[in-house]
Amino acid sequence: MLELCDITAGYDRRTPVVRGISLTVAPGEAVGLLGPSGCGKSTLARVAALLHRPDAGTVILDGEPARRWRHRAPRDLRTAFGVLFQQPRLSADPRLRLAELIAEPLRATGRRREIPARVGELADRVGLGPELLARRPHEVSDGQLQRACLARALVLRPPWLICDEMTAMLDASTTAALVAVVESYRRESGAGLLAVGHDRTLLTRWCDRTVRWAELGGSAERPRTR
Amino acid sequence: MTATHPGPAGSRPVLSVRGLSVRFRMPGGRSVAAVTDVTFAMAPGECLALVGESGCGKSVLASALLGLLPGNAQTAGRALLAAGSAETELLTASEAELARSVRGRRIGLVPQSPAAHLTPVRTVRSQLEETVKELTGITRRAELRAAAERAAGRAAFPPDHLDRHPHQLSGGLAQRAATALALVGDAPLLLADEPTTGLDRPLVDRTVDELKRHLGGDRALLMITHDLEAAERIADRVAVMYAGRIVELTDAPRFFGAPGPRHPYARGLLDALPGRAFAPLPGMPPELGALPDGCAFAARCDRATATCTTVPELHDGVACHHQVTAGKDARHA
Numbered sequence: 001m002l003e004l005c006d007i008t009a010g011y012d013r014r015t016p017v018v019r020g021i022s023l024t025v026a027p028g029e030a031v032g033l034l035g036p037s038g039c040g041k042s043t044l045a046r047v048a049a050l051l052h053r054p055d056a057g058t059v060i061l062d063g064e065p066a067r068r069w070r071h072r073a074p075r076d077l078r079t080a081f082g083v084l085f086q087q088p089r090l091s092a093d094p095r096l097r098l099a100e101l102i103a104e105p106l107r108a109t110g111r112r113r114e115i116p117a118r119v120g121e122l123a124d125r126v127g128l129g130p131e132l133l134a135r136r137p138h139e140v141s142d143g144q145l146q147r148a149c150l151a152r153a154l155v156l157r158p159p160w161l162i163c164d165e166m167t168a169m170l171d172a173s174t175t176a177a178l179v180a181v182v183e184s185y186r187r188e189s190g191a192g193l194l195a196v197g198h199d200r201t202l203l204t205r206w207c208d209r210t211v212r213w214a215e216l217g218g219s220a221e222r223p224r225t226r
Numbered sequence: 227m228t229a230t231h232p233g234p235a236g237s238r239p240v241l242s243v244r245g246l247s248v249r250f251r252m253p254g255g256r257s258v259a260a261v262t263d264v265t266f267a268m269a270p271g272e273c274l275a276l277v278g279e280s281g282c283g284k285s286v287l288a289s290a291l292l293g294l295l296p297g298n299a300q301t302a303g304r305a306l307l308a309a310g311s312a313e314t315e316l317l318t319a320s321e322a323e324l325a326r327s328v329r330g331r332r333i334g335l336v337p338q339s340p341a342a343h344l345t346p347v348r349t350v351r352s353q354l355e356e357t358v359k360e361l362t363g364i365t366r367r368a369e370l371r372a373a374a375e376r377a378a379g380r381a382a383f384p385p386d387h388l389d390r391h392p393h394q395l396s397g398g399l400a401q402r403a404a405t406a407l408a409l410v411g412d413a414p415l416l417l418a419d420e421p422t423t424g425l426d427r428p429l430v431d432r433t434v435d436e437l438k439r440h441l442g443g444d445r446a447l448l449m450i451t452h453d454l455e456a457a458e459r460i461a462d463r464v465a466v467m468y469a470g471r472i473v474e475l476t477d478a479p480r481f482f483g484a485p486g487p488r489h490p491y492a493r494g495l496l497d498a499l500p501g502r503a504f505a506p507l508p509g510m511p512p513e514l515g516a517l518p519d520g521c522a523f524a525a526r527c528d529r530a531t532a533t534c535t536t537v538p539e540l541h542d543g544v545a546c547h548h549q550v551t552a553g554k555d556a557r558h559a
């Protein structure tokens with residue numbers, strides 16, 4: 001169970017972007033969180049994946065409250081999450097070839113021996129051939145890079161997936177293909193999913209249930225546009 | 227709704243691209259065919275939406291027009307920009323000329339991945355003011371400030387976020403900042419590469435409406451987008467790209483409505499929408515470093531025959547040997 005309890009978070013304590021949000025994802029469940037642009041849903045997604053320390057509130061993973069964040073979080077907690085963001089360029093080390101990018105989490109956790117088999121299997125799943133695997137991020141399109149990032153997110157077989165507008169920059173067919181990869185992984189692994197975004201048609205088609213940001217008790221207002 | 231558009235036949239095109247190809251030289255003597263034999267023209271006042279699978283060459287096409295290709299790229303063909311009195315052959319223009327009189331001034335660019343393009347150490351306001359100064363010659367502080375705020379407003383960038391740095395913006399806000407920057411120069415041709423990524427539907431509508439309004443009667447907009455709803459909303463014509471080639475070029479109302487796409491790939495693309503079948507095209511996207519002879523879609527196409535081993539020419543807006551017609555099959559050899 002992934003529980004977010006009364007989370008307040010942001011980048012400046014005086015004006016938090018997430019205020020008092022609570023949300024629960026059961027094991028194996030796919031929850032879609034719908035919110036307008038700039039409402040703070042990406043920040044909440046980062047809190048859920050232990051990548052951003054909240055100002056208040058608790059994240060409870062399988063009954064254990066998280067106490068440390070980012071690189072200080074214990075390894076087994078950190079690696080419990082596969083995370084995908086909207087902008088793969090901002091989360092991919094530009095020096096690595098796609099094959100190395102996918103293998104990175106295995107290398108970082110001392111599981112090098114698994115690399116060849118696991119990278120090969122995942123590359124097949126996400127549709128990256130050997131030629132693309134040998135290229136670096138600046139030599140591939142955003143969509144190709146996102147395929148690699150999805151493979152990287154799955155490489156440690158995480159029990160939880162957090163997808164923050166994973167498909168926002170993908171075409172309809174690639175979107176359908178990557179969602180199918182996520183869903184087939186979830187079927188065989190029983191992983192839970194939190195997908196945030198603003199595409200209602202997509203999230204209702206993809207997830208078991210969707211919740212709207214405004215229903216979660218959050219009072220953060222969206223930035224004024226006038 | 228009528229199917230007419232300011233056709234390239236009428237007034238002189240703002241941009242006219244003929245046989246444009248881009249190859250990337252790769253180690254080991256291999257090469258990537260990112261764009262192949264692309265031909266189209268854009269009339270004043272026209273919005274052309276360029277759609278297609280991720281990695282099919284859309285952004286490379288835009289980079290080629292702006293002279294922003296990396297060193298390992300080779301181009302062929304022509305791309306004539308006729309804006310105002312000046313004519314420029316974009317593929318052969320010098321870097322100095324492109325920097326001085328094309329980028330920002332005669333071609334505005336809304337880049338894909340805006341967060342990666344904004345200068346990280348400066349606020350949005352200071353980047354906007356500097357661009358205004360450079361492109362309009364305004365120098366008085368108060369005027370600069372006002373012009374920058376107007377530009378922000380046009381792109382629906384919230385004024386209370388102007389003093390933030392790029393890393394303090396959400397993806398959607400960074401997108402709007404980049405759009406504001408691209409509109410400053412009032413360029414006759416606007417290239418927008420995924421200008422609505424990260425925006426919710428009301429903001430998508432507002433952004434594309436603003437881009438469209440910006441066209442007036444004499445500017446042109448090439449909008450690269452995965453957002454087919456946005457394309458349907460503002461495009462006059464749609465160009466569908468597959469494996470570096472334009473495989474269909476049609477009036478938008480006919481494409482999105484009846485009779486619908488005529489190229490099998492374009493059909494599949496529309497069917498993949500979550501509001502439709504939500505089914506990906508079968509098979510994998512082709513690797514542009516190892517394209518087959520003949521039609522590149524053949525491996526994934528349920529209409530492929532022996533004829534498809536030769537590349538279909540773009541004929542009457544479709545490049546397919548067995549194009550789909552409403553209801554029944556049509557063949558032309």
Ligand SMILES: Nc1ncnc2c1ncn2[C@@H]1O[C@H](COP(=O)(O)OP(=O)(O)OP(=O)(O)O)[C@@H](O)[C@H]1O
Nearest residue numbers: 139140141142143250260280281282283284285286
């Ligand atoms: N510097 C480079 N060297 C080699 N290949 C490259 C380079 N840059 C891009 N490519 C390749 O060119 C092709 C077209 O890339 P491009 O970025 O134009 O795709 P796109 O259609 O814009 O995709 P997306 O919708 O994902 O943005 C891709 O196969 C990509 O891998």
Ligand code: SF4
Nearest residue numbers: 521524527534546547
């Ligand atoms: S040319 Fe042949 S393979 Fe290509 S899209 Fe048409 S029918 Fe399919």
Ligand SMILES: [Mg+2]
Nearest residue numbers: 141284285338
């Ligand atoms: Mg692109």
